[in-house]
Amino acid sequence: MRPTPGAFIRMGLLLLFAVILQVSAFSQMGLAGGHVDVVVLAVAATAYFAGSIPGSAAGFAAGFLLDLATGATMGASSLVLTAVGYGVGRFREVRDPSHGLLPVLVTAAATAGWVVSFAIVSFMLDVGATVSALVIRDMVITVILNSLLALPVFAGIRRLLRPALTTDPLELRRRRRAPQATGPLGLRGLEI
Amino acid sequence: MFDKKVVRRRRAALAGFVALSIALLTAYFGESGGGLFHTLQRGAQEALAPVETGTSRALKPMRDLFGWVGDTLDAKDENGELREEVRRLRSDLAQAQTAQRDAAQLSGLVDLARDEGFPSGTRPVTARVIARAPTVWYSSVKIDKGSDDGVRVDQPVIASEGLAGKVTSVTGGTAEVRLITDASSAVTAQVMPEGASGVVKPQVGNPGDLLLDLIERGRRVTEGTTVVTSGFTSSRVESLFPRGIPIGRVVDVDLEEVELYQRVHIRPFADLRRIDIVQVLTRKGSTAEAASLPEVAIP
Numbered sequence: 001m002r003p004t005p006g007a008f009i010r011m012g013l014l015l016l017f018a019v020i021l022q023v024s025a026f027s028q029m030g031l032a033g034g035h036v037d038v039v040v041l042a043v044a045a046t047a048y049f050a051g052s053i054p055g056s057a058a059g060f061a062a063g064f065l066l067d068l069a070t071g072a073t074m075g076a077s078s079l080v081l082t083a084v085g086y087g088v089g090r091f092r093e094v095r096d097p098s099h100g101l102l103p104v105l106v107t108a109a110a111t112a113g114w115v116v117s118f119a120i121v122s123f124m125l126d127v128g129a130t131v132s133a134l135v136i137r138d139m140v141i142t143v144i145l146n147s148l149l150a151l152p153v154f155a156g157i158r159r160l161l162r163p164a165l166t167t168d169p170l171e172l173r174r175r176r177r178a179p180q181a182t183g184p185l186g187l188r189g190l191e192i
Numbered sequence: 193m194f195d196k197k198v199v200r201r202r203r204a205a206l207a208g209f210v211a212l213s214i215a216l217l218t219a220y221f222g223e224s225g226g227g228l229f230h231t232l233q234r235g236a237q238e239a240l241a242p243v244e245t246g247t248s249r250a251l252k253p254m255r256d257l258f259g260w261v262g263d264t265l266d267a268k269d270e271n272g273e274l275r276e277e278v279r280r281l282r283s284d285l286a287q288a289q290t291a292q293r294d295a296a297q298l299s300g301l302v303d304l305a306r307d308e309g310f311p312s313g314t315r316p317v318t319a320r321v322i323a324r325a326p327t328v329w330y331s332s333v334k335i336d337k338g339s340d341d342g343v344r345v346d347q348p349v350i351a352s353e354g355l356a357g358k359v360t361s362v363t364g365g366t367a368e369v370r371l372i373t374d375a376s377s378a379v380t381a382q383v384m385p386e387g388a389s390g391v392v393k394p395q396v397g398n399p400g401d402l403l404l405d406l407i408e409r410g411r412r413v414t415e416g417t418t419v420v421t422s423g424f425t426s427s428r429v430e431s432l433f434p435r436g437i438p439i440g441r442v443v444d445v446d447l448e449e450v451e452l453y454q455r456v457h458i459r460p461f462a463d464l465r466r467i468d469i470v471q472v473l474t475r476k477g478s479t480a481e482a483a484s485l486p487e488v489a490i491p
Contacts, residue, residue, distance in 0.1 A: 024244040025251040029258035032265050055207045060209040064216075068236035069244075075216030076230045082209040083336075 007164030011046060011058055015098060018042035019065040033134060034141025037111060038153070041146055048103065049165055050090045052089030059085030072142035073125060077159055079177045084110050087191035107150035108143055114141040251472065290468075297469045300352025309372055316350075316436065316471040317341050322366070331356070331374035331399065335470060338365045341475040349470050354438040354461030358452060358468050371464050373399040373440070376421075380431060381439055382422040383413050383456070389422055392458065399464050400439055404456040413456050417430050420476065431434045434473070 019036045026036045043062050047055020062085075063078030087112050091097075116139065220229045248255075267323045301318065319337035323462035337343050339362045348446040349356045357371035365458040372379055381392045381404060388411035404419055419442060423435030 013414075020240065020243055020247055021251075023240075024248040025255060028248075028256050029262075031258060031262045033460070047238055056206050056209050060213065063213070068233050069240050071233050071237060074233065075213045076219040078216060079210065079213035082213055086206050086209075125221075168340065 004164060004188065010160060010164055011050075012061065014042055014046070014157065015039075015062045016025065016057060019062065019069050023064070023069050031145060032141050033138040034145060036145045036149060037114070037142055038149075040084060040111050040114040041107060041153045043155065044088045045082050045103070045154045046161065047085040047088035048106055048158060049158055049161055050089070050094050051093055055085030055089030055105050057085070057145065059083070067085055071125060074132070076121050076125060076158045077118065080114060080121055083117065084114050101151075103150045103154040104147050104179075107154075110148045111143045111146040112139070115142055197296050210379075218409075219397045260404065268408065285432045294469055297352040297467070301350065301469065301471050314473040314475065315342070317343060317471060318471050319343075319367070320353065321449070321468050321470065331370065331377075331464070332360070333369050333370040333467065333470075335367050335369055335472070337472060338363045338367050340364045341472075343367045344471045344474070348433045348473045349461035350437060350473060351470050353463070354440065354462060355433065356462050356467060358432055359472060369470065369472075371383050372402065372460065373464050379433055379439065381409075381419050383442065384418045384420055386414070386417065388413055388455070390454075390480075392419065400459060401443075402460055404442070404458050407454040407456060411454070413427040413442060413445050413454060415442050416444060419458050436472075465480075 018041070020041050023035065026038055029035055039062050042057065043059045050058075059081035060078045063072075063076075063081040064076045066072070066077045066081075086126040088106055091106070117134065119139070215426060216229070219227075221230060244249050298318070301316070313429045318338050319335035321333045321339075322336045323334035324332075334488065335349075343359055343362055345359050345362055347359045355372055357369045357374070357377065360370045370377060373395065377392075377394055380389065381391040381405070382389045388407050390407040391446040393403050393405055395401050395403060407413060419433060420431040421431070421437040421439060423433055423437075424433045425477075438461050440460040442456050443459045444457035446455040446457065448490075
């Protein structure tokens with residue numbers, strides 16, 4: 001991702017929009033105890049397309065905005081979402097995966113990491129009450145709901161961030177297909 | 193090869209954001225309610241409030257849709273729980289209604305035994321109906337008291353409102369009671385206060401209608417009067433049913449059928465289709481004495 005003012009504005013607006021949507025809509029749309037969490041979706045998608053540094057920056061910013069908007073303990077969400085953004089970005093950089101359904105798995109892993117890590121951080125900080133085992137069910141439902149939304153959200157965020165990205169992920173996939181179709185023949189080292 | 197500069201930058205970025213987050217956490221916990229970050233939060237919430245309100249309103253239909261889906265799923269769970277509760281409450285209600293019916297019948301039995309006209313010299317043994325004949329042709333019930341409790345063959349049995357039948361067989365712990373609605377039953381009875389005597393017989397298949405037969409022609413019988421067991425004692429025989437046990441109320445006098453005798457329709461006081469508790473009128477005194485009583489006499 002090119003660190004241009006346009007890129008910052010796009011990412012900032014995206015995260016702000018995600019936080020407002022989350023606070024004023026999705027958090028109130030409970031389904032069997034769980035709900036969609038678009039903030040972590042936005043962070044994961046940004047990290048997936050832009051890499052680990054923009055991912056961790058997006059995670060920090062999203063967490064900061066979320067804590068500001070909800071009045072939660074400042075820094076807790078930032079800490080966890082920074083780690084989530086960094087992790088997704090590094091996965092993309094190291095593995096460079098290209099499967100079309102990968103956003104679903106990435107989202108599932110990122111959401112699971114977010115809800116579990118945030119629960120641990122909350123436990124360590126200031127939760128003194130007894131916690132019901134239903135929390136686990138809610139976490140699982142959130143992971144499933146986010147996974148279901150992953151493909152359209154990732155597609156939308158890719159479209160939004162594409163002008164600021166150094167390489168378009170779709171282009172990478174297209175380029176990768178070509179050598180497979182007309183690649184070298186013969187044994188390794190003796191290609192024709 | 194990895195570009196060391198890129199790696200360092202990446203690690204530095206991660207470390208910087210993590211350190212910032214921890215610093216935020218520490219500062220937030222360390223400051224008072226009026227501190228920088230708390231104030232910042234309040235300001236942000238105030239600034240975002242109109243946007244959040246607008247968004248919330250705009251997305252209300254979507255929220256409602258989600259709510260409907262969630263409510264439907266919750267309703268399924270709730271439905272299961274409520275069904276279980278209904279099943280439990282039905283069971284409780286059945287128990288309560290059974291207890292209520294038992295209490296009403298026991299109360300009726302007590303009241304009946306206190307009536308002035310009720311035969312003295314008897315010792316009622318209360319018993320519960322434990323079995324019932326399945327056909328209308330054999331109208332009998334089994335009770336949970338037997339010879340061990342002083343119950344003997346041919347002793348009269350009453351239900352909460354009136355005469356129910358007589359004991360036809362006895363074991364140690366149970367007894368068979370033939371009801372007055374059984375096809376073979378016949379009870380000498382008297383219409384009160386007129387005093388006309390006759391024999392009460394059942395109509396098979398219609399336990400709510402008994403016939404008082406063999407009433408002399410010319411004896412006046414009016415609707416609404418009470419029919420009780422007539423009972424009698426002579427030097428040789430004794431009626432099975434002592435005098436004065438209420439049987440039923442006259443509901444219809446069948447004038448068309450009058451020839452030598454009148455036929456009177458009686459509605460029995462005891463609801464013999466739904467009896468649960470009865471009393472066997474055993475003789476007062478020892479069970480040995482009761483056992484020595486004559487077994488059979490005319491009805």
